[in-house]
Amino acid sequence: MQSGTAVAAGHAGERDPAWRGRLAWLAIGLLALWPMLVLTEFRPWQMLDARSLRVTGRFLQGFARPAMDPEFLAVVARETWRTVAIATAGISLALLLAVPMAWVATAALSVSSLAGRMAAVPFVARQAARAAMVALRTVPELVWALVFVRVVGLGPGAGVLAIALLSLAIGRPFTLQYAREMVDSETAQSSGFMAANYVITWAWVLAFLLMILANALLIYVPGLPLWSGLAIAFAARNTAIYFSRWYPGYRKAKLVAPAAAPSRCS
Numbered sequence: 001m002q003s004g005t006a007v008a009a010g011h012a013g014e015r016d017p018a019w020r021g022r023l024a025w026l027a028i029g030l031l032a033l034w035p036m037l038v039l040t041e042f043r044p045w046q047m048l049d050a051r052s053l054r055v056t057g058r059f060l061q062g063f064a065r066p067a068m069d070p071e072f073l074a075v076v077a078r079e080t081w082r083t084v085a086i087a088t089a090g091i092s093l094a095l096l097l098a099v100p101m102a103w104v105a106t107a108a109l110s111v112s113s114l115a116g117r118m119a120a121v122p123f124v125a126r127q128a129a130r131a132a133m134v135a136l137r138t139v140p141e142l143v144w145a146l147v148f149v150r151v152v153g154l155g156p157g158a159g160v161l162a163i164a165l166l167s168l169a170i171g172r173p174f175t176l177q178y179a180r181e182m183v184d185s186e187t188a189q190s191s192g193f194m195a196a197n198y199v200i201t202w203a204w205v206l207a208f209l210l211m212i213l214a215n216a217l218l219i220y221v222p223g224l225p226l227w228s229g230l231a232i233a234f235a236a237r238n239t240a241i242y243f244s245r246w247y248p249g250y251r252k253a254k255l256v257a258p259a260a261a262p263s264r265c266s
Contacts (some may be wrong), residue, residue, distance in 0.1 A: 042227055055173035055223045062220075084163070105129040140178060161208040164201060175244070196251050200244050207240035
């Protein structure tokens with residue numbers, strides 16, 4: 001009887017005490033979003049009418065018979081090499097900017113600081129460099145990449161997807177560098193931590209694929225409304241962001257629950 005009461009109390013404690021407030025804010029957000037949906041002509045049911053289904057069907061049929069003519073393959077090879085060139089140029093530019101900024105931001109490398117207090121001009125330069133790096137580091141590289149994908153099209157999107165897949169292939173999911181900043185060293189060394197990063201990275205890979213597909217739909221299926229591609233891209237990105245925040249807590253609760261079950265029953 002006592003163990004049953006303890007289990008019931010444990011389940012009651014797992015309930016969200018602020019669910020009414022969260023539900024109210026969700027309703028307010030939907031009401032605020034509704035005029036924007038009307039102005040952008042958000043009509044998802046139009047994707048299921050006969051004309052849209054015919055256009056979508058023709059688009060999907062193109063995947064069943066891929067183009068293999070030499071001219072198209074030459075274009076694919078040229079754009080692939082351009083993607084590699086963009087990635088190489090980006091890394092080179094990052095090194096050219098990062099090394100001088102790191103040198104300026106490091107107080108130990110300041111000659112004026114050796115005698116005691118750093119001089120005014122080096123101090124201002126150091127603080128400005130540190131502030132710039134903090135501002136750039138606050139926004140993850142993936143967010144910058146997604147912004148450029150929306151601006152310049154499919155090429156960088158393929159590059160970002162390639163980076164994500166390469167990080168999985170070499171056993172270093174790109175989410176590791178962000179996740180390690182949010183946990184202690186013991187958690188970062190556990191096998192479950194690495195497994196969670198693999199899952200989150202695959203979620204981002206799926207999001208990248210959906211965003212590339214959204215761009216392709218807008219380019220190769222002119223009959224589709226503009227908002228449909230944008231809706232797919234933003235939904236994929238926001239879902240990946242939400243999953244990245246939700247999954248670590250879910251996995252931790254799932255691992256803690258079996259260990260806590262014997263103590264409750266006792």
